[in-house]
Amino acid sequence: MQLTTTALTVPDGERMEYFDIIDYSGHEEDPERLAGLLGYRKIFELGKDALLVDAKDADSLARSGKKLIIRDSSEKGLLIHALKNSAVIGILANSNLDADVMETVKSLRKLIILSASALTSTNKHTRIANLGKMRRVVRDCMHKKLKLAISSFAGQKEYMLSSLQLVEIAKFAGADEETARSMSGALGDFL
Amino acid sequence: MIMKKKYRHILVNSSAEIDFLNRENERLLKDALLDFMGEDRFAGANPRVIKTIDRNNFVMNCMRGYERDIVLALAFAKEINGVKTGFYTLKISGTIKGLAK
Numbered sequence: 001m002q003l004t005t006t007a008l009t010v011p012d013g014e015r016m017e018y019f020d021i022i023d024y025s026g027h028e029e030d031p032e033r034l035a036g037l038l039g040y041r042k043i044f045e046l047g048k049d050a051l052l053v054d055a056k057d058a059d060s061l062a063r064s065g066k067k068l069i070i071r072d073s074s075e076k077g078l079l080i081h082a083l084k085n086s087a088v089i090g091i092l093a094n095s096n097l098d099a100d101v102m103e104t105v106k107s108l109r110k111l112i113i114l115s116a117s118a119l120t121s122t123n124k125h126t127r128i129a130n131l132g133k134m135r136r137v138v139r140d141c142m143h144k145k146l147k148l149a150i151s152s153f154a155g156q157k158e159y160m161l162s163s164l165q166l167v168e169i170a171k172f173a174g175a176d177e178e179t180a181r182s183m184s185g186a187l188g189d190f191l
Numbered sequence: 192m193i194m195k196k197k198y199r200h201i202l203v204n205s206s207a208e209i210d211f212l213n214r215e216n217e218r219l220l221k222d223a224l225l226d227f228m229g230e231d232r233f234a235g236a237n238p239r240v241i242k243t244i245d246r247n248n249f250v251m252n253c254m255r256g257y258e259r260d261i262v263l264a265l266a267f268a269k270e271i272n273g274v275k276t277g278f279y280t281l282k283i284s285g286t287i288k289g290l291a292k
Contacts, residue, residue, distance in 0.1 A: 037204065037279070037281065038279055038281075039281070116266075119267070120266055120267055124226075157277060158206055158207075158275050158276055159269070159277060160206070160277055160279065161266055161277075162204075162279040162281060164280050164281070164282075164283070165263070165265070165266040165279065165280055168259055168262050168263040169263065171259075172263055
């Protein structure tokens with residue numbers, strides 16, 4: 001039995017493409033083969049295709065030529081300033097975002113990115129707490145019509161996810177079917 | 192009239208080599224799924240490992256309508272019998288033959 005994963009198709013017959021970001025290097029598998037097996041168009045690597053940085057470091061690291069994802073922070077002013085940098089594609093947010101930050105993300109057409117590893121790589125009680133926060137973020141972003149993305153951000157091979165699983169986790173976090181599929185493919189437009 | 196049961200078959204790849212011909216491993220996997228899904232949903236899904244392709248790939252089946260729950264629950268099962276692993280669901284089909292396409 002030859003093992004492949006067909007990309008999920010949306011009802012009108014268009015082929016959805018899914019993308020993922022992982023947070024570890026040194027894996028021995030061929031990235032293209034792994035992407036094909038798990039049902040992704042491409043798997044990006046943090047450190048190679050994009051950087052995960054704090055808001056205060058965004059300006060200095062923008063010169064590296066890589067796309068930046070900034071961590072959520074309580075310092076609203078720093079976040080808004082960092083978002084205006086063209087190298088920044090969005091915020092990695094797993095808890096409530098400030099309303100002004102969300103407005104800035106919306107006006108600049110950036111992403112709110114969710115990390116599935118907040119659910120998959122934690123114990124049950126932490127997972128439940130993180131799930132509650134993530135559902136609030138998804139609900140608020142869907143209400144304000146912000147662009148959402150989700151990735152595994154797997155730190156180890158065991159925490160990687162197939163495209164099927166990533167869509168299900170997006171639904172688990174409160175997205176409807178259409179939003180969940182678009183969340184799993186959103187990174188492709190930015191990276 | 193006995194109604195025909197309708198199943199969904201799920202092709203799963205595990206990152207570590209696990210022998211699901213060993214019933215103990217299958218039981219531990221089901222325990223992990225039960226822990227996430229809860230007794231109500233687990234009983235409705237009735238998941239089983241029905242075919243072992245090799246030590247990294249196997250086929251599970253479950254009742255129709257519960258395949259999404261199994262896909263999600265497998266994303267959270269990270270250890271079987273002390274072996275750390277990830278379970279990646281590759282495909283869902285109504286038939287085992289459909290998984291091979």
